[in-house]
Amino acid sequence: MKIPFTKMHGLGNNYIYINEFETALPEEQLPALAVELADQYRGIGSDGMILIGPSDSADVRMRIFNNDGSEAKNCGNGLRCVAKYAFERGLAGEKTTMTIETKSGNVSAEVHVKENQVRGVTVNMGKPVLKRSLIPMTGSEQDQVVDEKFEISGETLRVTAVSMGNPHAVFFVNRIEEAPLTVLGPAIEKDRRFPDWVNAEFVEVVSKTELNFRVWERGSGITQACGTGACAAAVAAVLNGRSDRNEDITVHLAGGDLTIRWDEEGEVWMTGPAEVICDGVYIPRENR
Numbered sequence: 001m002k003i004p005f006t007k008m009h010g011l012g013n014n015y016i017y018i019n020e021f022e023t024a025l026p027e028e029q030l031p032a033l034a035v036e037l038a039d040q041y042r043g044i045g046s047d048g049m050i051l052i053g054p055s056d057s058a059d060v061r062m063r064i065f066n067n068d069g070s071e072a073k074n075c076g077n078g079l080r081c082v083a084k085y086a087f088e089r090g091l092a093g094e095k096t097t098m099t100i101e102t103k104s105g106n107v108s109a110e111v112h113v114k115e116n117q118v119r120g121v122t123v124n125m126g127k128p129v130l131k132r133s134l135i136p137m138t139g140s141e142q143d144q145v146v147d148e149k150f151e152i153s154g155e156t157l158r159v160t161a162v163s164m165g166n167p168h169a170v171f172f173v174n175r176i177e178e179a180p181l182t183v184l185g186p187a188i189e190k191d192r193r194f195p196d197w198v199n200a201e202f203v204e205v206v207s208k209t210e211l212n213f214r215v216w217e218r219g220s221g222i223t224q225a226c227g228t229g230a231c232a233a234a235v236a237a238v239l240n241g242r243s244d245r246n247e248d249i250t251v252h253l254a255g256g257d258l259t260i261r262w263d264e265e266g267e268v269w270m271t272g273p274a275e276v277i278c279d280g281v282y283i284p285r286e287n288r
């Protein structure tokens, strides 16, 4: 068996995309395939695998697997890449605004096209979920987790928790260079207070409209960018009075910038790039 694929990235957050309109993959093999593809030595190398397939409720469906094989419910950088792929390969007709089904609900994405190529994508990421039990996070009965004391590995931090369909723990730091990504990232990710584990984000507030950002992703470790994480960071900045609602916030990630806005109606908007790296055909290990 050979698997046609496209490698794409959004700000360096790269996944192997497989078109399920053309290629059927056995459900039980998906986690292992994600791990195999992501292996930079014997696979292709990536932060994980994303499937683009038919949907009953939207133009296309996205499924995302991290590089440890776990399946997540949402992926911001993935959504922009899926929109670009669907537009350029005619999966959503000629629509420049399309709907995408995810495991956390449907979203809409608008592609910005120049000379028949998608140069950027704006996604309405929907409303953030702030209720503690839905993040999910254990703890006191407090309804929302905003600037809450969080002790871990002998350090005392303060956490704001936001779900963008997937869970995020946001920690503000004074200087992004000092973000304890490798020291505390793995411990936060699997901390028992987050029953589904969590993506850990460190954020420096440069100004009300500018944030520096670094991420330790659940299931993938350090990545160059996390779209849902950038949305969570902007929401957390507003909840902590460090940014304003309805204002564009530029989030500087390791791989580049995203523009995030949490509007008056409660919707979070994300705008940023998406790029194709290459198309290819993968030969699974067992078939070599």
Ligand SMILES: N[C@@H](CCC[C@H](N)C(=O)O)C(=O)O
Pocket: 013, 064, 066, 071, 072, 073, 074, 075, 076, 077, 078, 166, 167, 199, 217, 218, 219, 220, 223, 225, 226, 227, 228, 229
């Ligand atoms: N990189 C993604 C998020 C991917 C899933 C995440 N690691 C999780 O397990 O929730 C993004 O751009 O949002």
